[in-house]
Amino acid sequence: VRLVESGGGLVQTGGSLRLSCVVSGFTFDDHSIGWYRQAPGKEREGISCFSTSDSSTVYVDSAEGRFTTSSDNAKNTVYLQMNRLKPEDTAVYYCTADDGPCPDWSGDVYYTGDYDHSYRGRGTQVTVSS
Secondary structure (H helix, E strand, O other): OEEEEEOOEEEEOOOOEEEEEEEEOOOOOOEEEEEEEEOOOOOOEEEEEEEOOOOEEEEOHHHOOOEEEEEEHHHOEEEEEEOOOOHHHOEEEEEEEEEOOOOOOOOOHHHHOOOOOOEEOOOEEEEEEO
């Protein structure tokens, strides 16, 4: 199984970016594809989780309204659309994959702690300038 993120870069405050996570090695049947970010010196911060079985998404509260997850199942790709970006969004963004659906409570350790994901990509850097 391999996850490859792309789409990061440098953007000004208020701008948008769309990150992609291409998953290879399994089909999109019953997996959870998550996004989290980590800035230097800070703890991991969960963003969202996309369930491939029903295309539903769970967002953490801080991501609601600005971040949107979608997918192209034919391409085994999950996207993270990020709008109205702020300097505090600067971080390395990672996608992850696990068996089964997403936890449906945004307070679950999957979103809040150092959850031991089955698979993770190498990340893509997002830098938001002020």
